[in-house]
Amino acid sequence: MNRTSVIPHFSGSYVEARQQFLDAAACRRATTQSFVLPHYTGALGERLSIDTASLGAADADRMLILSSGTHGPEGFCGSGCQVATLHDDDLIARLDKSGIALLLIHAVNPYGFSHLQRTNQDNVDLNRNHIDFDAPLPANDAYAEIDPLVLPDAWPPSQEHERALGGYIARHGMPAYHRALSGGQYAMPGGMFYGGRAPTWNNRTMRTILRAHAARMKQVAWIDAHTGLGPRGHGEKIYAGRNVSADLARARSWWGADVFAPFDDESESPVVSGPVASIAYDECPDTALGLIALEFGTLPFDEMIYRLRARHWLLRHPDAPAAQRHAILRQIRDAFYCDHDEWKGAVWAQTRVALVQALTGLANA
Numbered sequence: 001m002n003r004t005s006v007i008p009h010f011s012g013s014y015v016e017a018r019q020q021f022l023d024a025a026a027c028r029r030a031t032t033q034s035f036v037l038p039h040y041t042g043a044l045g046e047r048l049s050i051d052t053a054s055l056g057a058a059d060a061d062r063m064l065i066l067s068s069g070t071h072g073p074e075g076f077c078g079s080g081c082q083v084a085t086l087h088d089d090d091l092i093a094r095l096d097k098s099g100i101a102l103l104l105i106h107a108v109n110p111y112g113f114s115h116l117q118r119t120n121q122d123n124v125d126l127n128r129n130h131i132d133f134d135a136p137l138p139a140n141d142a143y144a145e146i147d148p149l150v151l152p153d154a155w156p157p158s159q160e161h162e163r164a165l166g167g168y169i170a171r172h173g174m175p176a177y178h179r180a181l182s183g184g185q186y187a188m189p190g191g192m193f194y195g196g197r198a199p200t201w202n203n204r205t206m207r208t209i210l211r212a213h214a215a216r217m218k219q220v221a222w223i224d225a226h227t228g229l230g231p232r233g234h235g236e237k238i239y240a241g242r243n244v245s246a247d248l249a250r251a252r253s254w255w256g257a258d259v260f261a262p263f264d265d266e267s268e269s270p271v272v273s274g275p276v277a278s279i280a281y282d283e284c285p286d287t288a289l290g291l292i293a294l295e296f297g298t299l300p301f302d303e304m305i306y307r308l309r310a311r312h313w314l315l316r317h318p319d320a321p322a323a324q325r326h327a328i329l330r331q332i333r334d335a336f337y338c339d340h341d342e343w344k345g346a347v348w349a350q351t352r353v354a355l356v357q358a359l360t361g362l363a364n365a
């Protein structure tokens, strides 16, 4: 393998990504564990699993986590960066020297990664599922009104349909439309950005992983890799922790002043209910946490939303003609993964910076 270039570390399918990850972990003599998703197989008939690779001393008290694929096809980006991390001798040497443990979590949503959909096997958006299900569910009554507008019976939507959606946006404003559409909804299991009614298999598995690896740590820095929002190739650091000033200050001291908080209206991301990283508060109650999503831009926002709508329409219409199905799947992959060398180079370079920043921050903590 050409280790002077990062390009070969990016894969074109979930199967290939998983194999590259496990091979790189074996090459680095990392400890691996696989959590197989029961009852489902991948788009090519393959086994689906969340895989972990860990490095570091058994008595380490600080840990760096890099996770991928929370939103299915966004995993092409995060997986490539995880494989690149494992092949990066300089980065691993810094890690060894610092005594900080590394945990890579590959394909948080393996079903969505393989089947090229944002949601998991239960149509749950995992970044809306990590809430307290014993408390009243977050309300989002506006979603029900939007659902038939964004997901018409026929695809592509008619001009009349798009005019009706445009009318809704004109009446309520773009921010209210985005909040209603993507903030998370708990009433329509077949709808978009659905948060579920109970913790998913992915949620429970991620909690198991965190408890086993991170609960004993004094400090944890967690980067969850995402794509689809913001300018193409730019990695926005989106704060993923609670609205607690000491935690936000910690994240900014590690990653810089450009850690944007959704609740301060600074980020490309809206405030969402129940992001995956929030489980660190439950599972690592005595740990000082630094939590961010690293969000890489791909396509203009409107185009990304249009392709997400198409993909969701396809979920509701599994009998769509094969040619249409293939076109929609291809477009969704391209919406979350720019299969171009310069994009991959930019994505890895920024991820590497964020990893070195986290290592430096943890070492000085």
Ligand SMILES: [Zn+2]
Pocket (backbone or CB within 6 Å): 070, 071, 074, 226, 227, 228
């Ligand atoms: Zn995402």
